[in-house]
Amino acid sequence: EVQLLESGGGLVQPGGSLRLSCAASGFTFSSYAMNWVRQAPGKGLEWVSAVSGSGGSTYYADSVRGRFTISRDNSKNTLYLQMNSLRAEDTAVYYCAKDAFSGGSCSDYWGQGTLVTVSS
Amino acid sequence: DIQMTQSPSTLSASVGDRVTITCRASQSISSWLAWYQQKPGKAPKLLIYKASSLESGVPSRFSGGGSGTEFTLTISSLQPDDFATYYCQQYNSYANTFGQGTKLEIK
Numbered sequence: 558e559v560q561l562l563e564s565g566g567g568l569v570q571p572g573g574s575l576r577l578s579c580a581a582s583g584f585t586f587s588s589y590a591m592n593w594v595r596q597a598p599g600k601g602l603e604w605v606s607a608v609s610g611s612g613g614s615t616y617y618a619d620s621v622r623g624r625f626t627i628s629r630d631n632s633k634n635t636l637y638l639q640m641n642s643l644r645a646e647d648t649a650v651y652y653c654a655k656d657a658f659s660g661g662s663c664s665d666y667w668g669q670g671t672l673v674t675v676s677s
Numbered sequence: 678d679i680q681m682t683q684s685p686s687t688l689s690a691s692v693g694d695r696v697t698i699t700c701r702a703s704q705s706i707s708s709w710l711a712w713y714q715q716k717p718g719k720a721p722k723l724l725i726y727k728a729s730s731l732e733s734g735v736p737s738r739f740s741g742g743g744s745g746t747e748f749t750l751t752i753s754s755l756q757p758d759d760f761a762t763y764y765c766q767q768y769n770s771y772a773n774t775f776g777q778g779t780k781l782e783i784k
Contacts, residue, residue: 604772
């Protein structure tokens with residue numbers, strides 16, 4: 558059974574940093590690209606970042622490029638999102654999501670989400 | 678970036694109704710479109726991929742269509758469990774984008 562378990566969310570002040578983790582199990586982690594998708598309170602879904610299966614290619618939404626860094630440790634089956642220079646508008650539930658297919662894809666499995674609140 | 682526009686934003690319907698949600702892309706995305714269902718406090722659930730392929734385990738009352746820039750999600754006979762918010766997503770490139778969502782409410 559595929560499982561994705563996010564952790565690392567919490568309350569942080571504007572300008573601060575946070576690192577999210579997503580522990581994966583139940584599939585060959587290194588074979589699939591992984592994504593972070595966020596949802597601000599009461600709002601829609603926003604794709605944030607993606608990383609290829611090898612970790613060699615990374616992609617970012619314009620809203621986070623230069624502030625967030627996605628990475629993965631295939632030996633630990635874990636996905637990360639390092640978030641720096643956080644702003645109030647980064648407040649959201651952050652989901653990790655597994656690509657359904659190789660080569661750029663939609664997401665067939667999602668974690669339960671972790672809440673990040675940026676506030677003073 | 679490719680923009681995705683869903684309509685309507687809110688849809689009121691009754692159990693047993695047939696409903697259709699539309700999603701338009703700002704440029705052609707071939708058939709690289711997915712539909713998700715999301716319930717309050719839960720993660721999205723994949724319903725349809727590649728515009729018209731039904732994800733395993735999803736009831737056959739859900740169907741998708743379209744290509745290029747215009748796509749539809751149809752629920753043939755609404756069930757009580759179907760009242761939720763639906764999102765389209767284009768994955769023509771790694772920079773995926775979602776529509777703004779359609780909330781399906783009970784009339």
